[in-house]
Amino acid sequence: MFLSEHQSKELLSQYDVPVPAGRLAKSSEDAERRCSEIPARKYVVKAQITAGGRGLAGGVKFAATPSAVADEAGRLLGSTLVTAQTGSAGELVSAVSVEEALTLEASYFIAFVLDTVSGAPMLLASSEGGVEFEQRTQMDPSTVKALPIASDTPEARSELESFLSGIGITADAPVGIVMAARKAFIENDMTLLEINPFARTDGGKWVAVDAKIALDGAALFRHPEFEALAEKQGLTQTELEAQKNDINLVRMDGTIGVVVNGAGLGLATNDMIFADGGKPANFMDIRTTATSLDIARGVTLLLEEPRAKVILLNVHGGGMTACDTVAEGISFAYSRSERKLPVVARLAGQNAEWGLRILKDRKIPVEIHDTMTDAIARAVEIAR
Structure with a gap:
């Protein structure tokens, strides 16, 4: 979820990052x-x-x-x-x-992203800030330097000062401002914090002249203060409701309601639906923190989708999400809904047999298949 420049600067100013x-x-x-x-x-x-x-x-x-x-x-x-x-x-x-x-004496580019190797905030920086930054870096990517900053310690600040010197900031290095930006990045669950240009004015002050922030939509449950912003950015009421119940859901225009745990499995499932000539009604990723009641709310949202003709349940139990938890969610949703769409289920992994028994014993209109390929082919057939 992206914030506008004005929203981004307002948030940064709360961390004492100077803005115009x-x-x-x-x-x-x-x-x-x-x-x-x-x-x-x-x-x-x-x-x-x-x-x-x-x-x-x-x-x-x-x-x-x-x-x-x-x-x-x-x-x-x-x-x-x-x-x-x-x-x-x-x-x-x-x-x-x-x-x-402002009259600028020097312009730089700085940004924070998450280093997927170390899990620490990664500082990206370049002496080539400004409106043509992207074009310049496409021609010469080496102009951007990277520094993981795992903690805010005297040693880390000393390393940061040396790093900034390497991109040309040798006098009055704004170490405190950069560390304040890092703190904002962490505490607000950002996936991107970009300041371009990060500039020194002719009066010698450092200013975030322009800023762009991307927030992790999956972390909105920790930030109720951002919910109104999410709604204004085009998330539907259905998607917002799913977020509140620990489910990542994106509405699509197809006829197959998809219930999946894990973003990778969700993407693969939708790709296979398209490959078989079908169209998913949604993308879904059940978070590991979701309870059976959360899952029930997510399934109810799919049952309320008028274009949906079938529910495809493709779950691999493991870690925090077991198959019986998802099956319980399906059961709760169907017990409360007047609409009983057919369910095509493929369950594997932790508590798969118990999950299948729940679906059968609770009289869910379910067909069970052993493989993803068979389950997806059958769901596409029903949707037709």
């Missing part, structure tokens, strides 16, 4: 009024979309006076920006950020 003075506006009149709240001689008007590449697409405009700010805001608001990251459909501009225009 700015205000959000949703009309040209509002943009002009906001100028009186910003101590600036010149202004910059930025379209607030979640995709990157705004500068090259005309989504960032400079203005010398409040009336010029109103003019630029009026041109941006209601327009559709097409950038390298939006696709041909573009993204509608429903708000702009009005900020002080």
